[in-house]
Amino acid sequence: MKSSAELRRDALAIFHAGVRAVDPAEAITRHLRLDRERLQVDEASYDLSTFAGVYVIGAGKAAARMAQAVEEWLGGRLTAGIVNVKYGHATPLRIVGVHEGGHPVPDEAGVRGTEAIIALLRRTGQKDLVLCLLSGGGSALLPCPAEGITLADKQLTTQALMACGARIQEVNAVRKHISRIKGGRLARLASPSTLVSLILSDVVGDDLGSIASGPTAPDTSTFADCLGILKRYGVTDKVPCAVRAYLEQGAGGAKEETPKASDPAFARTQNVIIGSNIQSVRAAKEKADALGYHSLILSSFVEGEAREVAKVHAAIAREVRRTGHPVAAPACVISGGETTVTIRGRGTGGRNQEFALAAAVALDGLAGVVVLSGGTDGTDGPTDAAGALADGQSVSRALAMGLAAEEHLGENDSYRFFHQLGDLLITGPTFTNVMDLRLVLVG
Amino acid sequence: MKSSAELRRDALAIFHAGVRAVDPAEAITRHLRLDRERLQVDEASYDLSTFAGVYVIGAGKAAARMAQAVEEWLGGRLTAGIVNVKYGHATPLRIVGVHEGGHPVPDEAGVRGTEAIIALLRRTGQKDLVLCLLSGGGSALLPCPAEGITLADKQLTTQALMACGARIQEVNAVRKHISRIKGGRLARLASPSTLVSLILSDVVGDDLGSIASGPTAPDTSTFADCLGILKRYGVTDKVPCAVRAYLEQGAGGAKEETPKASDPAFARTQNVIIGSNIQSVRAAKEKADALGYHSLILSSFVEGEAREVAKVHAAIAREVRRTGHPVAAPACVISGGETTVTIRGRGTGGRNQEFALAAAVALDGLAGVVVLSGGTDGTDGPTDAAGALADGQSVSRALAMGLAAEEHLGENDSYRFFHQLGDLLITGPTFTNVMDLRLVLVG
Numbered sequence: 001m002k003s004s005a006e007l008r009r010d011a012l013a014i015f016h017a018g019v020r021a022v023d024p025a026e027a028i029t030r031h032l033r034l035d036r037e038r039l040q041v042d043e044a045s046y047d048l049s050t051f052a053g054v055y056v057i058g059a060g061k062a063a064a065r066m067a068q069a070v071e072e073w074l075g076g077r078l079t080a081g082i083v084n085v086k087y088g089h090a091t092p093l094r095i096v097g098v099h100e101g102g103h104p105v106p107d108e109a110g111v112r113g114t115e116a117i118i119a120l121l122r123r124t125g126q127k128d129l130v131l132c133l134l135s136g137g138g139s140a141l142l143p144c145p146a147e148g149i150t151l152a153d154k155q156l157t158t159q160a161l162m163a164c165g166a167r168i169q170e171v172n173a174v175r176k177h178i179s180r181i182k183g184g185r186l187a188r189l190a191s192p193s194t195l196v197s198l199i200l201s202d203v204v205g206d207d208l209g210s211i212a213s214g215p216t217a218p219d220t221s222t223f224a225d226c227l228g229i230l231k232r233y234g235v236t237d238k239v240p241c242a243v244r245a246y247l248e249q250g251a252g253g254a255k256e257e258t259p260k261a262s263d264p265a266f267a268r269t270q271n272v273i274i275g276s277n278i279q280s281v282r283a284a285k286e287k288a289d290a291l292g293y294h295s296l297i298l299s300s301f302v303e304g305e306a307r308e309v310a311k312v313h314a315a316i317a318r319e320v321r322r323t324g325h326p327v328a329a330p331a332c333v334i335s336g337g338e339t340t341v342t343i344r345g346r347g348t349g350g351r352n353q354e355f356a357l358a359a360a361v362a363l364d365g366l367a368g369v370v371v372l373s374g375g376t377d378g379t380d381g382p383t384d385a386a387g388a389l390a391d392g393q394s395v396s397r398a399l400a401m402g403l404a405a406e407e408h409l410g411e412n413d414s415y416r417f418f419h420q421l422g423d424l425l426i427t428g429p430t431f432t433n434v435m436d437l438r439l440v441l442v443g
Numbered sequence: 444m445k446s447s448a449e450l451r452r453d454a455l456a457i458f459h460a461g462v463r464a465v466d467p468a469e470a471i472t473r474h475l476r477l478d479r480e481r482l483q484v485d486e487a488s489y490d491l492s493t494f495a496g497v498y499v500i501g502a503g504k505a506a507a508r509m510a511q512a513v514e515e516w517l518g519g520r521l522t523a524g525i526v527n528v529k530y531g532h533a534t535p536l537r538i539v540g541v542h543e544g545g546h547p548v549p550d551e552a553g554v555r556g557t558e559a560i561i562a563l564l565r566r567t568g569q570k571d572l573v574l575c576l577l578s579g580g581g582s583a584l585l586p587c588p589a590e591g592i593t594l595a596d597k598q599l600t601t602q603a604l605m606a607c608g609a610r611i612q613e614v615n616a617v618r619k620h621i622s623r624i625k626g627g628r629l630a631r632l633a634s635p636s637t638l639v640s641l642i643l644s645d646v647v648g649d650d651l652g653s654i655a656s657g658p659t660a661p662d663t664s665t666f667a668d669c670l671g672i673l674k675r676y677g678v679t680d681k682v683p684c685a686v687r688a689y690l691e692q693g694a695g696g697a698k699e700e701t702p703k704a705s706d707p708a709f710a711r712t713q714n715v716i717i718g719s720n721i722q723s724v725r726a727a728k729e730k731a732d733a734l735g736y737h738s739l740i741l742s743s744f745v746e747g748e749a750r751e752v753a754k755v756h757a758a759i760a761r762e763v764r765r766t767g768h769p770v771a772a773p774a775c776v777i778s779g780g781e782t783t784v785t786i787r788g789r790g791t792g793g794r795n796q797e798f799a800l801a802a803a804v805a806l807d808g809l810a811g812v813v814v815l816s817g818g819t820d821g822t823d824g825p826t827d828a829a830g831a832l833a834d835g836q837s838v839s840r841a842l843a844m845g846l847a848a849e850e851h852l853g854e855n856d857s858y859r860f861f862h863q864l865g866d867l868l869i870t871g872p873t874f875t876n877v878m879d880l881r882l883v884l885v886g
Contacts, residue, residue, distance in 0.1 A: 204758075205761070278765075278766060296768075296769050297762065297766075297768035297769055298758075298759060298762070298768075298769055299755070299758040299759045299761065299762035299768070299769070300762060300766075301757075301758035301759075301761040301762055302754075302755060302758045303754050303758060303805075304751040304752075304754035304755060304758075305748065305751045308747040308748045308751030308752065309751065309754075309755055311745075311746050311747035311752075312742075312745060312747060312752055312755045314744075315647075315741075315742040315743075315744035315745045315746060315747075315778075315780060316741060316742045316744075318648070318742065318744040319721075319740065319741070319742035319743060319744055322721075323721060323740075323743075325739075325740035325741075325742070326739050326740055326741055326742070326769065335758075337758060362746075410608075
């Protein structure tokens with residue numbers, strides 16, 4: 001049986017391998033090829049000599065790093081560019097300008113960055129190539145409400161819908177219809193330029209319409225749908241007047257509908273997912289295999305309440321230990337996706353730390369098992385940690401320090417628990433974002 | 444890709460194979476051998492010619508069927524016997540008497556059955572062999588509060604502890620100390636007879652002290668622990684006076700402590716788990732393999748909120764469909780254990796039906812996937828169903844009939860949902876009980 005120290009060291013190595021595989025530079029390198037004047041993007045190819053200008057736009061947590069990689073590939077071929085990133089996420093670039101803005105709550109700085117992108121797109125035309133770099137956080141970092149609607153109006157609308165239990169697809173349908181850029185509108189703004197959108201996915205299932213609210217992907221919802229959604233959840237009178245009026249005008253044909261799949265803008269648009277959770281999960285598996293583990297990819301689609309998802313992972317660890325199912329020890333079970341936390345307490349933490357804490361409780365007393373859960377972006381909730389590590393001794397070690405695991409879990413206070421134990425996973429910003437990686441190692 | 448009809452048919456066949464493998468008769472046959480006068484129980488062997496009498500006692504949902512199997516094996520060798528079963532679960536036996544009692548809420552009829560068992564044990568001595576048959580429900584079906592404590596007192600104590608968030612191990616510690624039969628006390632009552640306890644496990648992890656509150660297994664908790672538990676949860680003044688007084692007298696040495704592992708009663712006691720969830724899971728896997736599926740045992744330790752556990756299972760189905768992980772299609776992923784439901788709505792259902800409903804929502808639109816969740820005892824919550832089947836079309840089929848899946852889930856109203864769809868799993872009582880089986884089939 002591998003020691004806990006060995007399992008922890010391996011878990012960290014496997015996690016880092018998973019994150020490295022979705023580094024924007026790595027991801028772009030896998031999908032882009034430049035051979036003299038010929039730019040190959042997956043199966044499509046573009047003759048750069050035929051374009052008057054090559055522009056870069058984008059938004060998201062990884063946008064600056066993605067732009068850096070594009071600069072390395074296309075160097076002097078780039079004409080100009082602007083990307084919007086989260087405060088503190090700017091990196092020095094040679095050609096592409098970087099705007100910082102608010103995330104997760106969008107702000108006026110973000111609006112100004114988005115307006116700069118729109119202004120740049122106004123200058124491009126049929127002879128230009130536009131590379132759009134999208135990643136997680138891109139929705140908040142591309143704020144641009146439709147005419148007559150304020151950022152505050154949009155936020156109130158989102159909150160009203162969320163509070164009534166509307167599904168995220170429904171909230172997004174409304175958001176896309178009161179935006180100048182979401183739901184494919186950015187593609188329309190870029191038209192008639194040729195548009196290549198390079199996308200790092202941070203959503204389960206990699207739906208193009210959901211990543212960053214799909215600025216370069218066709219939308220399937222309509223203004224009429226949006227009014228129906230407001231009605232269904234009884235919030236027609238709860239959303240700001242400007243929003244309701246705008247949607248009603250839209251349904252009446254007085255506002256421009258979001259572009260659908262048949263829109264000519266998409267004839268010259270290529271959307272390419274350059275990195276997603278499953279790639280990170282696969283790289284983690286490769287590393288686990290190389291370290292001698294019997295590894296198993298559980299799923300990259302994992303969603304659900306973090307503490308309950310943790311119980312299922314702990315159950316798998318217990319079965320590996322007892323019967324060697326679903327894989328024999330030394331085993332590494334890997335899952336991806338993104339859990340959620342229903343906040344009931346007053347503590348500090350994040351979904352990955354809460355997962356690790358619930359796993360520690362469920363694994364209490366079991367030897368030779370280590371669990372790691374971390375955000376590939378290097379952050380987990382409003383903390384400086386990416387996640388945490390736990391094992392069957394975490395609960396008793398904590399108890400000896402006067403920390404009751406179940407109380408911390410009850411208070412959603414995973415950060416202080418793991419901080420005291422010295423078991424936080426701290427990576428700093430990784431400049432990528434493909435949701436989470438969870439590892440269960442059984443030695 | 445296999446059709447949904449084919450997947451459903453296979454899911455039913457796999458479920459039934461899993462249940463059949465833990466039929467009490469089958470389970471007993473795997474562990475008992477009778478060669479003339481020599482009774483072999485696993486590694487132990489008993490010469491029946493040396494015993495004056497061979498008695499059968501027991502309690503639980505499967506007790507009558509287990510007694511029937513023992514009668515078939517030992518026939519005329521049995522002297523007498525009494526088993527306690529749930530109302531309506533009696534089967535005609537030749538030698539062993541059957542008492543019916545209340546379950547899950549114990550009642551006075553159950554107390555009378557238990558007193559009859561105690562009276563029988565008073566008649567047995569050093570020259571007798573006692574076979575004890577335990578299965579799920581055995582705790583409620585062996586009610587016998589300590590002197591001066593009523594059934595109502597016990598129930599109020601349990602409720603007070605549960606309401607304050609006490610863990611099940613803590614609740615059980617208290618229950619064992621105010622019982623005349625739980626926590627190993629039955630083994631002491633049987634002493635100095637030779638005692639062989641044949642146990643069908645309905646608890647995750649198969650802990651002998653937890654199944655039916657461990658009447659024939661050593662206890663590890665003390666009266667002092669119980670007082671500590673009452674204090675920790677601030678319920679010292681909330682439990683009935685008789686219970687508090689009894690525990691205080693016990694801690695002061697005035698009441699007999701539960702027997703510990705070193706107690707002489709256990710020197711002549713053999714506890715044998717004859718059937719458990721993992722056996723059912725393994726039999727399901729064999730059947731799935733035989734039907735041509737790539738099968739995977741996820742875990743028999745699965746616990747957690749049914750709707751969240753369902754999301755993890757759905758996530759696995761989606762990954763199988765997209766990348767062939769963790770197993771390639773046609774795939775059958777099997778899990779066992781027992782989930783829980785936090786009731787927030789006013790509907791009717793059970794943990795298996797709620798799991799299936801949440802899975803239906805999570806799988807909505809996905810083709811070629813069928814999920815089955817069922818209780819191996821043939822009952823799920825206060826319904827006549829064992830569970831339900833769901834697939835990626837359940838939600839839209841229901842919608843066409845005017846049923847909104849998410850509303851039914853919000854109301855914990857899974858029974859009516861699947862009843863209308865015709866997708867309830869109905870088996871009738873199976874006379875066994877090793878928790879649940881969940882199947883995810885991807886064609």
